[in-house]
Amino acid sequence: MTDSPYDLAPGDTSIFPRAHGRAPSGVLVYAIGLVLAVVLTATSFWAANTPLLWAPGVPLGLAVLAIAQIGVHLVFFLHITTGTDNTNNVLALAFGLLIVFLVIAGSLWIMTNLNAHMMPSPELMNLQMQR
Amino acid sequence: MSIAATIGEVGQQTLPSASEAGPAPKRIVVAFGFWIFLLSDIVMFSALFAVYAVLVHATAGGPAGAQLFNQHSVAIETACLLASSYTCGMMSLAIGSRRRAVTYVFAALTFALGAAFLALEIREFAGMIAIGATPQRSAFLSAFFTLVGCHGFHVAAGLIWLVVMMAQVAIKDFRPVVVRRLLCFALFWHTLDIIWIGLFTIVYLMGVAP
Numbered sequence: 001m002t003d004s005p006y007d008l009a010p011g012d013t014s015i016f017p018r019a020h021g022r023a024p025s026g027v028l029v030y031a032i033g034l035v036l037a038v039v040l041t042a043t044s045f046w047a048a049n050t051p052l053l054w055a056p057g058v059p060l061g062l063a064v065l066a067i068a069q070i071g072v073h074l075v076f077f078l079h080i081t082t083g084t085d086n087t088n089n090v091l092a093l094a095f096g097l098l099i100v101f102l103v104i105a106g107s108l109w110i111m112t113n114l115n116a117h118m119m120p121s122p123e124l125m126n127l128q129m130q131r
Numbered sequence: 132m133s134i135a136a137t138i139g140e141v142g143q144q145t146l147p148s149a150s151e152a153g154p155a156p157k158r159i160v161v162a163f164g165f166w167i168f169l170l171s172d173i174v175m176f177s178a179l180f181a182v183y184a185v186l187v188h189a190t191a192g193g194p195a196g197a198q199l200f201n202q203h204s205v206a207i208e209t210a211c212l213l214a215s216s217y218t219c220g221m222m223s224l225a226i227g228s229r230r231r232a233v234t235y236v237f238a239a240l241t242f243a244l245g246a247a248f249l250a251l252e253i254r255e256f257a258g259m260i261a262i263g264a265t266p267q268r269s270a271f272l273s274a275f276f277t278l279v280g281c282h283g284f285h286v287a288a289g290l291i292w293l294v295v296m297m298a299q300v301a302i303k304d305f306r307p308v309v310v311r312r313l314l315c316f317a318l319f320w321h322t323l324d325i326i327w328i329g330l331f332t333i334v335y336l337m338g339v340a341p
Contacts (some may be wrong), residue, residue: 006152006155006158006159007155007163008154008159009158009161009163009314010162010163010165010166010318011160011162011166011203011223011314011317011318011321012158012159012162012314025222026220026223026227027221027224030210030217030220030221031234033217034213034217037213038213039217040215041209041210044331044332044336045202045206045209045319045336047336048202048336048337048339049202049339058294059337061330062332062336062337065332066329066332066333067326069328070325070328070329072327073216073321073323073324073325076296077216077217077220077321077324078318078321078322080324089163089166092163092166092167092170093166095170096170096171096173096174099174099177100173100174100177101177103174103177103181104177104180106181107178107181107182107184107185108181108184108185116272118293
């Protein structure tokens, strides 16, 4: 829904009124973002310290909360949205996330595989990796 | 126009398409270029995160994360950085409406909260080094200090940048080049908060999770 022939700059909210409905004010956008981020952060800290949750599931839950909060920051603070005027920014972000995924998942995969196949003597293993 | 604006017809109404309209305004080009830089910075951090994840158990008999990390300190650091991200957003709005006094107030708040974050982190590092948990102690601690220290260095650079920008607002006023730099600063500051989300989750919370 763009009145400009250009994409928005990242971090800019549209300076034109939306074609239907009213764009929310900037203060409201940042306030919603802050509330959501505080709730997600507080939940993360609570989940990491509570004895109520099933311990092996906590790291997965923390990862989900972190990804949700990153999404909140992207949308409400950086104004990276799925709007038609944001295509370039989203495509750049998608490529960045692909590289991030490849670097982290690839490193962990290769190093786990290496550790599983090298099978050094237990003493040598202890020198390298004190578990 | 609003009635005709169905999904398929967007962008083909009164204005020329992007290719017909010529180069984009400088503000959009600058901010997009800075966004590419920030994404490359995130890719660099992802390499440091990968190193940390690989070496997190390589404590070489030294202290592990669960013995070193103080949850309360990390919670306050997180709150400081999140609040400073919010005040930075308020500063962007004040810049958008060219209100100079409000801009200074929120810049000062952003600086104070960022500086509080940095002070807490330095105190945490000093406490760890005092009990012998130095970067030389184990591969885990090397990776920890590299990852968290790199983020702290970014925050320190951001604080210096913020001071420079406020001096430019004071001397040069809201001329377009200064406003573009302020937009880049806001993007930088929000991105640091995004990296901190990954940091406190992976390093601190997963490090002490039961």
